[in-house]
Amino acid sequence: MRIALFSDIHANLPALEACFKSIEEQKPDAIYCLGDLVGYNIWPNEVINEIRKRSIPTIAGNYDQGIGLLSDECGCAYKTEAEKDMGKISISYTNHLVKPDERKYLRTLPLHIKVEFQLNNDKLSLLLVHGSPRKINEYLFEDREEKSLYRIMEQADADIMCFGHTHKPYHRILPTEQTENLHYRHAVNIGSVGKPKDNNPKGCYVILTINVDSSTRNKDAVQVEFVRFEYDVEKAAKAVEDSPLPNEYADMLRKGH
Numbered sequence: 001m002r003i004a005l006f007s008d009i010h011a012n013l014p015a016l017e018a019c020f021k022s023i024e025e026q027k028p029d030a031i032y033c034l035g036d037l038v039g040y041n042i043w044p045n046e047v048i049n050e051i052r053k054r055s056i057p058t059i060a061g062n063y064d065q066g067i068g069l070l071s072d073e074c075g076c077a078y079k080t081e082a083e084k085d086m087g088k089i090s091i092s093y094t095n096h097l098v099k100p101d102e103r104k105y106l107r108t109l110p111l112h113i114k115v116e117f118q119l120n121n122d123k124l125s126l127l128l129v130h131g132s133p134r135k136i137n138e139y140l141f142e143d144r145e146e147k148s149l150y151r152i153m154e155q156a157d158a159d160i161m162c163f164g165h166t167h168k169p170y171h172r173i174l175p176t177e178q179t180e181n182l183h184y185r186h187a188v189n190i191g192s193v194g195k196p197k198d199n200n201p202k203g204c205y206v207i208l209t210i211n212v213d214s215s216t217r218n219k220d221a222v223q224v225e226f227v228r229f230e231y232d233v234e235k236a237a238k239a240v241e242d243s244p245l246p247n248e249y250a251d252m253l254r255k256g257h
Contacts, residue, residue: 001028001117005128005190006205007034007164007188008061011094012194012253013043015203016050018191020233026207026227032113034164035061035130036104039074039094040195042239046050046065060109061165062137063132066091067098068106074185075134076138086246093244107215111136114158122215126208131165140189142170150174153185159216160186162208167197169204171224192235201256202228 005021009016023031032058038044044067051058056161062075074091075210076085098106113128132138133156140149140163149172153161176183190203198204209223237250 001030001210002028003126003208003210004028004205005034005162005208006029006031006035006193006194007130007190008167009033009047009194010036010039010046010063011044012236013041013046014045014232014235016101018229019203019205022227022229023141023205025177028207028237031056031160032128033058034128034162034190035059035109036063036164037061038067038098039063040090040240040245042097042243042245044094044098047103048098048105048114053232057113058109059113059128059130060106060111060136062254063091063094064106064109064137067094068109070095076256077116077137077139082163086175086248089244089246090249117214118211119210119212119214122216122217124159124210124216125157126160126162127153127156127212129161129163131163133158133161137165139166140187141166142168142172142189146172149187150176150185153187158185160188160208160210160222162188162190162206164190164192167192167195169198169206169226171226175219178238183216184221185216186222186224188224195250195253196256199256200228201227201233201254202230204228230246 038184064075214221240250
């Protein structure tokens, strides 16, 4: 089974359209969206409706949750006062743009999706979250201590955990410490479609492959492919510059940070 997973579109319609075109070429068996449809650009309603019309199972991101509740907080961990000020403009403008029906849709999104496979003698549990199983806006960066990341997955009963929020893709394979009962868990950050932060302006999504030989005792039994795709970055950046949003967001799109 080949599963396409994407996240963190952040109202970037040109990126989402290019993402869908790339995913269609992959011909996956299933597609999931891990949230943050809105914020930081001018097309929140269009992004929401592109996902709705395809009936893609979608979970809430922290930004979706904030806008769905008509809040002035997005749950974002801005580090400086300047970033906080820009963030206030973004959430205020997004609240202004999002229509009632689209806001209602955001409020219906679940926090988690869990899928269990029984392909052989091993049960394989796939957990989809936005930040972490514990908190919608928890950042699970690549340098997270292995024991901590493994414990989070173990407590959530997740053999494979896919998430976004940091906008930085990675795949870590985490073995249990008990060698006599070896159990591998896969932590997969699927990156960002519309606001990459890994110094690569190309959008990113994941193709996850699970097959009949997949087992928790085989670290190579789950394949993770990061797909990078080009889109009209300049169109998305110019849209920011022509809006009330801070121009800094346009520069971030061009530089991928």
